[in-house]
Amino acid sequence: MAYLTQPDYVKYKCSCGQLKPITSLYFCRHCLKIRCGFCICHEVDSHYCAYCLENMPSSEARLKKNRCSSCFDCPSCFHTLSTRATLAQPRQDPAAGAGGDGKVGDGKQAKRVYYLSCFNCRWTARDVGIPDQPVASGGWPERTSPHATRVNQLLDYYxxxxxxxxxxxxxKERKKFAVRGKYITLTDKTGLTGAMARSIAGLPPAEGSSLALAGFTPAVASEEVDELPEDAFTKEVNLNQITSMPQRLAAPEWQPTQVSRLHPIAKLLSVKRSQRCRACDHNLTKPEYNPGSIKxxxxxxAYYHVPEVKIISCEMVRPGGKSTLLLKLANPTPHEMTLKLLQPSEVPIEEEKEKVDKDTSLEKSLDKSLKIEKQEPSWNPREPPTVLTQITPPGVTLTLAPRDDAAEYDDDARHEPSHIILWRKSNKLALRLELSTALSAAEGAPARAALALQYSYRNTVPQPGAPPDRDHALRATLLLDLGTVGAAGL
Structure with a gap:
């Protein structure tokens, strides 16, 4: 597509204030708001193997530890292993000897066996002594973790x-409603459980508690440490026989130190996820269940609902000077769209307070987890981004034709005798706008301009009980990156 050839010079403001390119935004047709990746919830729909396309439910994927049982990765270079076939000659009985017709022993024929091989680094399962298998898929021996017993004890304990x-x-809830008029204890106000209170006080666990029921033996630290071998510093090291850190971390259960102990790694499963709007809980994206489908x-x-704005060209921006900006607008909807350019200050701070209710503990924890990631360019209504260049929007209402896929192959553009509109082509038009730069702009500073769009949107899937009017007037705020401010007087 054309937008892939242009960097993110034009960024749209999300309803939460984040600035993102239009290809990274969503549009909720129920809230009629632009949403970014922080304004949506993610749900796992299905698990599947990206190599063999085997689909499995979540319960089965959990039992298999989110790994495929028939596909493996190379433990050396992490490419996908392939199954190769070969013929295994049966063992010959020395007492039987060869017959006059040249057949072996009892007339046994060679059997077909299979082994795993990497076509990238030439690693094979035979290098580590894994026996060949009589079937091509499945049946590969599984290694048991040496800490499996301890991990199971921890799981049972928790x-x-x-x-x-x-x-x-x-x-506690039952006693709260049963007993009235009594003083609320500390455990009632803080939610401290009986087991935690006994543990803080240093008392032994009560009979019949989880510690006694699970039969759990806590780990005890030992002061004795195994000594290094005598030849640890004198033995010559062969790096070809020692595994690297990525190879060890790929198998955290064993962490092999020698190349001869590398074993195939079961391939991790992929997931198909759906995304929901945090405000209204409606689906924004939902993939097909079939793992082989990309539909x-x-x-x-947002690319299919919000008008797309691209920069065609821009003259050099100079302090205190004026320049010309050429923009291209496109209507992605199958309906006619009316468009008007405004100043961002003309857009009311409306429904900015229509934020998702974050009083629940889940939302608070999620907000904390995204605190680092959200340190990105954002649009705060009280402290908007520094804009050195001002766009003079034309005081006219523009009309964009609906999208027509057949008209995409028409190369004829219609030129209009207007000082604003340069040309029209299908659902696109080019605009000529005037820029004015502040006199206080420093040379080399980023030249950015803000613009607001007021466009008409027709909702083809209205909510139940909503008014019959399907046409809405929506607004979007944009931030345009025009390069850097040049030197004055050139």
Whole structure:
């Protein structure tokens, strides 16, 4: 597409204030708002293997530890392993000898066996002593983690602790409604469980508690450390026989130190996810269930609903001077669209307060987890980005024709005798705008201009119980990157 050839010179303001290119935004046709990646929730629809396209439910994927049982990655270079076939000659009985017709022993024929091989680094399963298998798919030996017993004990312990805390919470709620007029204890106000209170006080766990039920033995630190071998500093090191850090971390259960102990790594499963709007909880994207399909059942991307703005050319921006900016506008919808250019100050700070309710603990924890990632360019209504260049919008209403896929192959552009509109072609038009730069702009500073669009949108899927009017007047705020401010007087 054409927008892939142009960097993100034009960024749109999301409803939360983030500045993103139009290809990274979504449009909720129920809220009629632009949403970015921080304004949506992600849900896992299905798990599948990207190599063999095997689809499996979430419960089965959890049992298989989110790994495919028939596809493997190379432990040396991490490319996908392929299955190769070969003929295995049967063992010959020395007492039987060869017959007069040249057949072996009892007349046995060679059997076809299979092994794993990497076409990239030439690593094979035979290098580490994995026996060949009689079938091509499945049946490969699985290694058991040496810490499997301890991990299972930890899982059983925490399950018992969780079950007991749930039971204590239920009993506490029951007592709260059963007993009236009594003083609220510290544990009632802070939510401190009985097991936690006994642990803080240094008392042994109560009989029948999770610690006793799980039969869990806590780990004890030992002061004794195994000594290094005598030849640790004198033995010559062969780097070809020692694994690298990525190879060790790819198998955290074993972390092999020798190349001869590398084993195939089961391929991780991929997921198909759907995305929902945080405000109204409606789907924004929902893929097909079939893992071999790349189509979507629902795909509410902003690129298909919000008018696209691209920069054709811009003259050198100089302090205190005026220049010309050429923009191209496109209507992505199958309906006629009316468009008007405004100053960002003319857009009311409306529904900016229509933020998602973040009083719940889930939203608070999510906001904390995204705190670092959200340190990106944003548009704060109280402190907007520094804009050194002012765009003079024309006081006219523009009309954009609906999108027509057949007209994309028409190369004829219609030129109009206007000082504003340069040409029209299908659902696109080119505009000539005037720029004025502040006199205080320093040479080399980023030249940025802000612009607001007021466009008409026809909602083809209105909400139940909504008014019958399907046409809406929406607004979008843009920030244009025009390069840097040049020297004055040139």
């Amino acid at each position: 399950k018992a602790v969780l079950q007991q805390e749930k039971q204590e919470k239920i009993e 979507f059942k629902i795909e509410l991307l």
